[in-house]
Amino acid sequence: MSTPQDIAPTPWQEQDRVRAVQKRTVRILSAAQIVGGVGVGVSVSVGPLLAESVAQSETYAGLARTATTAGAALVGIPLALLAQRRGRRTSLGAGWLVAAAGGGLLIASAVSRSIPLLIVGMLLFGVGSATNQQSRYAAADLAAPHRRAHALSIVLWSTTIGSVIGPNLADPGAAVASALHLPRLAGAFVLATVCTAAASALLWGLMRPDPLTLSRRYQDADAPVDKDTGIPAAQDETGGQKKKDRQNGTVRAGLRHLRRTPQAAFAFVTIVVAHTVMAAVMTMTPVDMSDHGHGLTVVGVTISGHLLGMYAFSPLVGRLSDRIGHMPTIVAGQTVFLVSAALSGMGHGSVGMMMAGLFLLGLGWSFSLVAGSAMLSETTPLALLPGVQGTTDTAMNVVAAVGAGLAGPLMGWAGFGALNAVAAVLVLPVLAFWAVLVRAR
Known part of the structure; x- marks a missing residue:
């Protein structure tokens, strides 16, 4: 690609x-x-x-x-x-x-x-x-x-x-x-x-x-250009978008696009899985740290490090994704997730390992969300784009909410290490999807 x-x-x-x-x-x-x-x-x-x-x-x-x-x-x-x-x-x-x-x-x-x-x-x-x-x-x-x-x-x-x-x-x-x-x-x-x-x-x-x-006005090759502004003139209240395009921009059409376009589907799966992994592990980390006797100050610093990983380096991640490609950046993010799961899962109450694991959890999310969102925009026609993006974010929130809800019972039954092991397993379908796309090139 x-x-x-x-x-x-x-x-x-x-x-x-x-x-x-x-x-x-x-x-x-x-x-x-x-x-x-x-x-x-x-x-x-x-x-x-x-x-x-x-x-x-x-x-x-x-x-x-x-x-x-x-x-x-x-x-x-x-x-x-x-x-x-x-x-x-x-x-x-x-x-x-x-x-x-x-x-x-x-x-x-x-x-x-x-x-x-x-x-x-x-x-x-x-x-x-x-x-x-x-x-x-x-x-x-x-x-x-x-x-x-x-x-x-x-x-x-x-x-x-x-x-x-x-x-x-x-x-x-x-x-x-x-x-x-x-x-x-x-x-x-x-x-x-x-x-x-x-x-x-x-x-x-x-x-x-x-x-x-x-962007719709410019992509409409037949749109007349305003002599004063140089912008293609709008043909209707949507900014030059034709009626047929508006009808195509439905959720159903977006779902068809995701089914028929492997690259867009890969971006969709990446975003949903990344947000679910992040939400499930992040939600239960303070509970596990509290169970090991760590105070609110240590927990707060750990969560702050996690937020730092999520957001602070995103411009660098964006430049990397633009330079080497969205798919390699996504794969790098899954690797970061696996390292994070290993550190957090085997931390056994170690503050250093927990902090490092949660920081990397945020960084893996940043790699996946930035590159996945850019790839979704790149592989989706403009007429379908908002609907596909909205569907992706809805799925991301719903699945992550379910994952966070199940994380508590899972940790109570099998422990924090098992929760991280499950998080690592969730990453594997993204890597398998990537391997299929690479093989099909």
């Missing part, structure tokens, strides 16, 4: 104006990721505490995480279909706005002690996670093939800032709550609501022209 450097960009992708719009788009997406990601990060640490406080039950602490994950899974495809019809600006802007509405409901639930408001608020707030994830695809819409993974990885890297700041907003939020005469935990969600609303405003106000609709 050719590397991205071997794929010649179409002439419009190298136009100065398109490259300028692409750079601006990546900057705006990154800014929205930082601001919105801070809001999403609140739900990780403060969400369960708020749920427990409202419901006066520890059971609801777990329900908060489940509802947020369910919200992200439920809207993956609807957000993609909205992008298909109205463009990325509308889809992502609306996603962050819905998350802000969810934050408002969570504030109301804290004041009224309403469990229904709590659950609905968590579901809506989960839309922010789905929006956060789908933003990476928007960075690739106008990118030339040899820069696609790097553009995507820059937006993914921006998530690092939000993931670090967001979980630490409990104390600043308490000060806000005191000033507004709200329950203590509601203050963090006041900040989260402001952040997600600001992310929506950034995208609605500044991401013009829309990267997806602009």
